[in-house]
Amino acid sequence: MSADTARPRRRADAERSIARIVTAARATLSTDPHATVDDIVKAAGVGRMTLYGHFRTRQELVEAALADALRAGEETLAHVDLTGDARDALTRLLESSWSLVAESAALVEAAQGVLPAGRMRELHAAPAERLNELIERGRRQGVFRTDLPVFWLINTVHYVLHGAAEEIRAGRLDSADAGRVIVATVQAIVAVPVGTGGTASA
CATH class of the missing domain: 1.10.10 (Arc Repressor Mutant, subunit A)
Incomplete structure (x- = not known):
């Protein structure tokens, strides 16, 4: 040879x-x-x-594992139809992404223990940007609230997703019902408050 x-x-x-x-x-x-x-x-x-x-180091290995999981998730989410009414698009995105978050919840926990916050934000940049664009479009369409900052709405959605993953692991939330619960919760959070018309600026 x-x-x-x-x-x-x-x-x-x-x-x-x-x-x-x-x-x-x-x-x-x-x-x-x-x-x-x-x-x-x-x-x-x-x-x-x-x-x-x-x-x-273990840190390098954990980062590689998380990056690999996120790449796999991106391959799935990149095919989600986000056109049309932002509310319907958000439902489709949540239905596609919540199970990915649930599967990687422990992996994210491992990464948070060894990776700097800045690196965690870099690794999650693509899904965060996708959600940011969707919420911004929903605000322009007048169907998502404008009285709270976009970054706060994005972070709140992430808290709901990770919280649901923890509840599933704890046995308090049935995974078969998780999608419905997550969608209902997030849609209520981002919806225009009754009586405001969604016109307040943030």
């Missing part, structure tokens, strides 16, 4: 090893946000030296 042939094969082997480790990290941390590197090594079926050859 020539050196030129060996190098691509080593790169391919390394990429498969990284993918295997990241997949194991996602699954393990989604079950237990406090999972150790040894737990992930065992789940991935690799040695510690192999893992540390790709990820120098």
Whole structure:
């Protein structure tokens, strides 16, 4: 085997090893946000030296796992139809995204414990921007409230989604009913207050 042939094969082997480790990290941390590197090594079926050859610290591994989960989520959300009435579009977005949030809640908890707040915002930039654009459009259409800042409405939606995930894990909210509860709650939060016409500025 020539050196030129060996190098691509080593790169391919390394990429498969990284993918295997990241997949194991996602699954393990989604079950237990406090999972150790040894737990992930065992789940991935690799040695510690192999893992540390790709990820120098647990923080790097957690970030890679979260980034991978967010990329997968973006692939799903990018196909959601957000055209037309902003209220209907928001319902479709929530119905598509709440289960993704529930699945990654423990992973997000793990990341919050090791990643700076600024990095967390960077990783969540795409979904935040999608929601921002939708709320802004709803305000222009006159169907979403304008008496509260957009950033506050966005953060509140995130609190509802993550809160629902925690309630599901605690067994107080049935996952089969979560979508309905989340949509009803968020729509009530962003709706124009009765009697205001939604014309107050923020």
